[in-house]
Amino acid sequence: MGNEYSLREQKILSYMGFAAKANKIVYGKQGLRNYIRSFQKKKVILIPRDTGSRVKLDVIKHCEIFDVPYIELNSPKSILAKALGKQNISVVGITDENIIEGILKTFQ
Template identity: 80%
Template sequence: MGNGNSLNEQKILSYMGFASKAKKIVYGKQGLRNYIRSFQKKKLILIPKDVGSRVKLDVIKHCQVFDVPYIELYCSKSTIAKALGKQNISVIGITDESIIEGILKLYQ
């Protein structure tokens, strides 16, 4: 992981914090499945590096079937949970379109 990646990760964590404060995040198995299948135009799933392999494969499979972009982050579940002010969070979806655009610009 280079400095560019870690700087982008910090920016993404900041965006995630904004989304959490605005109640624009989705988490939990059923919440994420409903979000991925929803008719919302812009969607984005964020997956931490240390999520379980079954969960990761399940989420990625659903993202591919429904053509939803996802980003595999270098940070851990605990780092994401801390940024969101939550506990035991692994995979999250962002529902705010401007935050999604900001995160995707960092990854282009």
């Protein structure tokens, strides 16, 4: 990653790695919609910079309707996917409240 991405984003990506190892991530259109609508108290959605505009607008619209915080990253999808040990992932939600808290504190 080098200095290409901010220290803050590197920290967020490391939290994402912890979430992936703990199997506490949500992705996929239906998975994310269910997550956004769920009754879980703390939530956060992460959107890489090169996510398609239709997907990005759809996710942001749902986040605003259900008052879910979202973070638009400067990192591309490939960096997010690598941090998660997956391929071709564009938007991710986190289900672990401690990791969510860490991400939100880092982002403030």
